[in-house]
Amino acid sequence: MPAKIESPAETPDSQYREMLINLLKRQVTAEMGATAMYAKAVGLAPTYMDKIHSARVAYEESTHVRGVAGVLTDLGVDVEAFCRADLRLLRATLLRSSRSISPDGPMTG
Numbered sequence: 001m002p003a004k005i006e007s008p009a010e011t012p013d014s015q016y017r018e019m020l021i022n023l024l025k026r027q028v029t030a031e032m033g034a035t036a037m038y039a040k041a042v043g044l045a046p047t048y049m050d051k052i053h054s055a056r057v058a059y060e061e062s063t064h065v066r067g068v069a070g071v072l073t074d075l076g077v078d079v080e081a082f083c084r085a086d087l088r089l090l091r092a093t094l095l096r097s098s099r100s101i102s103p104d105g106p107m108t109g
Helices: 014-044 048-074 079-099
Strands: none
Touching: 014 048, 014 079, 048 079
């Protein structure tokens, strides 16, 4: 059984700790995206069974968010602040990309 890191000070070295935190931040971002996607699918699903399935998967994805966020918190990361900043970046990226797409496809130049 792998050793459990009980505190941020117990991570092997700063380079490993930084790599681990970056990996976990990417993972929590991906899990939040999956949760949002399946949550949106609930309203778009054509049948009630599809809605139930989408809701179930959204819940499962949200449990992954909680798990990864818990590890990040144990490593001393302010997960709430990271998620707010990550959401602002995502919104800005989506806004930029929506401006560059016309009904005929991406704009050039």
